[in-house]
Amino acid sequence: MKLIASLTSPYARKVRIVLAEKKIDCPLQVDIPWETTSTVADFNPLGKVPVLIMDDGSTLYDSRVIVEYLENSSPVSRLLPQDSKRMLIETRRWEALADGICDAAACIVVEKRRPADKQSQEWIDRQQGKVDRGLQALSSMLGERQWCNGEAYSLADIATGCALGFLDFRFPQLDWRSPYPNLAALEERLAARPTFAETVPPAA
Numbered sequence: 001m002k003l004i005a006s007l008t009s010p011y012a013r014k015v016r017i018v019l020a021e022k023k024i025d026c027p028l029q030v031d032i033p034w035e036t037t038s039t040v041a042d043f044n045p046l047g048k049v050p051v052l053i054m055d056d057g058s059t060l061y062d063s064r065v066i067v068e069y070l071e072n073s074s075p076v077s078r079l080l081p082q083d084s085k086r087m088l089i090e091t092r093r094w095e096a097l098a099d100g101i102c103d104a105a106a107c108i109v110v111e112k113r114r115p116a117d118k119q120s121q122e123w124i125d126r127q128q129g130k131v132d133r134g135l136q137a138l139s140s141m142l143g144e145r146q147w148c149n150g151e152a153y154s155l156a157d158i159a160t161g162c163a164l165g166f167l168d169f170r171f172p173q174l175d176w177r178s179p180y181p182n183l184a185a186l187e188e189r190l191a192a193r194p195t196f197a198e199t200v201p202p203a204a
């Protein structure tokens with residue numbers, strides 16, 4: 001098995017953390033899909049990372065499918081609730097929300113890379129609204145609990161931590177910690193885990 005990923009992708013970071021938590025050895029092939037030398041489209045027609053290349057040459061994408069596959073492949077460090085369908089679906093909803101915040105944040109990054117006269121402020125504001133409402137929802141869903149969904153660390157925490165880390169990486173000026181101290185405390189707990197510490201995006 002081999003993972004094709006960029007070191008800055010929050011979706012790839014989620015998969016890398018899941019691999020490390022579950023102690024699954026998987027070499028990493030770094031590929032930056034925006035570069036002309038990228039070969040990721042040979043493995044994923046959408047041209048996006050992460051992609052998991054299986055031993056038989058078949059491929060898995062996107063990150064949610066890869067995570068599901070990994071969770072089903074190894075009983076080590078269960079990251080999805082096993083005994084409650086309701087908790088399982090709620091964990092997936094956390095993941096959808098966290099990934100959706102990353103989708104909106106990535107749209108802003110891409111838009112701001114366009115020449116200034118081609119950028120749409122309306123589009124940027126629309127995406128920013130998703131980020132802002134997403135953070136508000138994460139915070140109110142977390143409340144005073146230690147972990148996102150239930151009493152145990154799960155994929156919900158991993159996805160949320162990767163989204164918060166991506167905001168810090170791409171928008172260091174965005175102060176989400178002051179309005180949402182419960183998310184700040186969660187992020188601190190997550191940052192202390194080796195799997196998070198080892199996958200922090202490199203300085204741009």
Ligand SMILES: N[C@@H](CCC(=O)N[C@@H](CS)C(=O)NCC(=O)O)C(=O)O
Binds near residue numbers: 006008009011050063
């Ligand atoms: N839903 C996908 C999102 C993947 C994604 O958007 N990856 C970005 C990197 S952060 C990418 O490869 N973008 C290249 C492109 O959109 O062409 C997942 O969860 O894997």
